[in-house]
Amino acid sequence: MSTRRKFLTTxxxxxAAALAAPAVHSQTTIRWRMQTYAxxxxxxxxxxxxxxxxxxxxxxxxxxxxxxxDQLVPTGELFRAMQRGTIDAVQSDDDSMASPTEVTVFGGYxxxxxxxxxxxxxxxxxxxxNEIWDAEYSKVGVKHLSAxxxxxxxxxxxxxxxxxxxxxxxxxxxxxxAGRFLTQFGxxxxxxxxxxxxxxxxxxxxxxxxxxxxxxxxxxGWADVTNYFLTNNISGxxxxxxxxxxxxxxxxxxxxxxxxxxxxxxxxxxRQWWYxxxxxxLRVNGTKMKLTTIPDAEWDTVEKAAIKxxxxxxxxxxxKKKVVDIFKKYNADMQKAGRPYxxx
Numbered sequence: 490m491s492t493r494r495k496f497l498t499t500x501x502x503x504x505a506a507a508l509a510a511p512a513v514h515s516q517t518t519i520r521w522r523m524q525t526y527a528x529x530x531x532x533x534x535x536x537x538x539x540x541x542x543x544x545x546x547x548x549x550x551x552x553x554x555x556x557x558x559d560q561l562v563p564t565g566e567l568f569r570a571m572q573r574g575t576i577d578a579v580q581s582d583d584d585s586m587a588s589p590t591e592v593t594v595f596g597g598y599x600x601x602x603x604x605x606x607x608x609x610x611x612x613x614x615x616x617x618x619n620e621i622w623d624a625e626y627s628k629v630g631v632k633h634l635s636a637x638x639x640x641x642x643x644x645x646x647x648x649x650x651x652x653x654x655x656x657x658x659x660x661x662x663x664x665x666x667a668g669r670f671l672t673q674f675g676x677x678x679x680x681x682x683x684x685x686x687x688x689x690x691x692x693x694x695x696x697x698x699x700x701x702x703x704x705x706x707x708x709x710g711w712a713d714v715t716n717y718f719l720t721n722n723i724s725g726x727x728x729x730x731x732x733x734x735x736x737x738x739x740x741x742x743x744x745x746x747x748x749x750x751x752x753x754x755x756x757x758x759x760r761q762w763w764y765x766x767x768x769x770x771l772r773v774n775g776t777k778m779k780l781t782t783i784p785d786a787e788w789d790t791v792e793k794a795a796i797k798x799x800x801x802x803x804x805x806x807x808x809k810k811k812v813v814d815i816f817k818k819y820n821a822d823m824q825k826a827g828r829p830y831x832x833x
Contacts, residue, residue, distance in 0.1 A: 519551040519745070521577035521737065524567060526585050526729075528558045528683050530709045534763055535639065536580050539756035543748060551745055553578070558683040568732075572630055577737045580756075582729040584665050590625040591808035596728055597664035598642040600795040602816050604725035604823075604831065606761055609638035612728075616815050621808065622730070632738040635750065637757035639727035640764040642667060644719040645706045646697030647690065649781045653790070662686050663699040667723060670798050671699070674791070690714040699723070703775065704767030712777040720772070720782045723791070731756075 525536045532555070540555045562570045567586035570576045579586060583596025595602065603609055613619045613636040626633040644650055646659065657675030661668070668678025676699075681689055689695040691714050698711055702722075706712040731753050741749070772780060803813035823830040 516549065518549050519741070521551070521553045521733075522556060522561065523553050523578040523580065524556040524558075524561050524570075524576050525579070526558050526564045526567065526581040526683070528709060531705060532557050534708065535760055536756060538759060539752045542755065543752040547745065547748060551741075564683065568631070571732060571734050574734050574737065576734075578634075578731065578733040580729065580731050582664070582727065587665075588626075588631075589629060591806050592622055592625050592812060594666050594802055594809065595812055596666075596730070598667040598724035598727055599816075600667065600670045600723050600798055601792055602724065602799075603638070603728065606638040606640075606726040606765060608819070608823075609636065609726050609728045610757065612815065612819055616819050618812065618815060621812060625808065626732065627735070630735045632733045632735045634731040634733055634738075635753040635757070636728060636730040637753075637760060639729060639760055640702030640705055640768065641722040641726055642699055642724040643702055643722045644697055644699045644717075645701075645703075645711055645715040645778065646717050646719070647715055648696065649717045649779070650697075650719045650783065651781050652783055653787055659696040660694070661697045661699050662689070662695055667699060670723070670795070673794060687711060687714050701727075702764060702768050703771045703778070704764050707767075707771055707775065707777065712775070715778060717781050718772075718778040720780055721788050721791075723795075 523540065525532050527535050537555060540553050544552050556576075558564055561576055564581065564585050565587050567576075567579045567581055568588045571579050581596075583590065583593040585597055587593070588596070603612070613622070619633075619636070622633045622636065642664075644656075644661070646661075648655070650656060650659075653674055656671070658677065659675070660677045660679050661671070662679050662681055663671065663676075665678075665680075668676070672678065679689075679695060681695075686695065686698060686700075687710050690698070690711070697715060698706075701709075701711075703712070703718055706715070706718065712718075738746070799813050799816065803810040820831075
């Protein structure tokens with residue numbers, strides 16, 4: 490009886506201890522490396538808050554280490570590094586990271602494809618661009634996760650731009666496709682590492698920048714080295730996305746995929762209001778750059794040239810034509826809808 494009693498007591502205590510003790514799982518934290526094409530000052534707004542939030546919620550389950558422009562690899566090599574798995578995820582436009590897809594030319598600032606920041610998510614979520622991007626990136630082993638809008642594309646220059654003639658010969662840092670379009674007006678596109686731009690303007694290597702709106706000019710320091718801001722823009726909103734290595738993304742649990750989606754949505758939302766409010770406020774209250782404007786009648790020639798440019802791009806492949814047709818359909822719908830969607 491003594492032995493039996495001792496066995497029962499020991500067993501009961503062991504059972505109670507097992508119930509009270511927390512379950513121990515052999516789990517290794519998933520770690521991703523993500524690089525953005527934004528430099529540190531800009532990343533503080535356009536990506537870091539969202540990634541900090543993700544890491545806080547995901548905890549030991551997953552952590553994303555964020556790297557800034559050119560920190561691990563040059564921006565132009567981001568796609569290849571992600572495809573190889575050297576890095577796990579990227580926030581960039583297609584154009585800057587040189588994606589080998591049929592839709593690359595439309596990333597960044599495709600001339601006059603958007604007038605306002607809300608155009609970009611509507612084009613992707615309601616007019617079919619998401620499906621096209623997903624198909625194109627799936628072909629090359631990369632997951633297109635989510636597209637969103639940033640700021641419009643304006644010129645920030647050392648000398649005033651008051652007519653198209655003033656653009657001739659200006660050496661400008663800009664996006665590949667935007668540069669290709671602007672060459673017909675005498676602009677000389679220059680490609681440099683992002684962190685070298687401010688010094689290049691100061692030394693005279695660059696005459697200006699067509700890479701952002703006024704919010705970004707102030708945020709990253711470009712407003713300190715340029716004197717003028719041209720109110721005409723060649724695009725109402727930058728189009729960029731989050732991407733991931735396909736294998737690394739597929740390995741995530743459904744819960745982590747959903748958390749990643751919520752994180753990207755929060756990043757898109759932040760940019761919507763941060764840029765929209767900043768563009769207006771700094772035009773009105775900013776003290777670092779004087780505003781200049783090319784008259785509407787003259788700027789209309791640039792807009793007409795953009796439509797011709799669209800047709801040239803559309804002639805390059807059936808997929809590009811499909812995207813251009815969506816742009817045309819969307820803009821026609823907005824014109825018919827009238828104010829506040831389109832003016833004139």
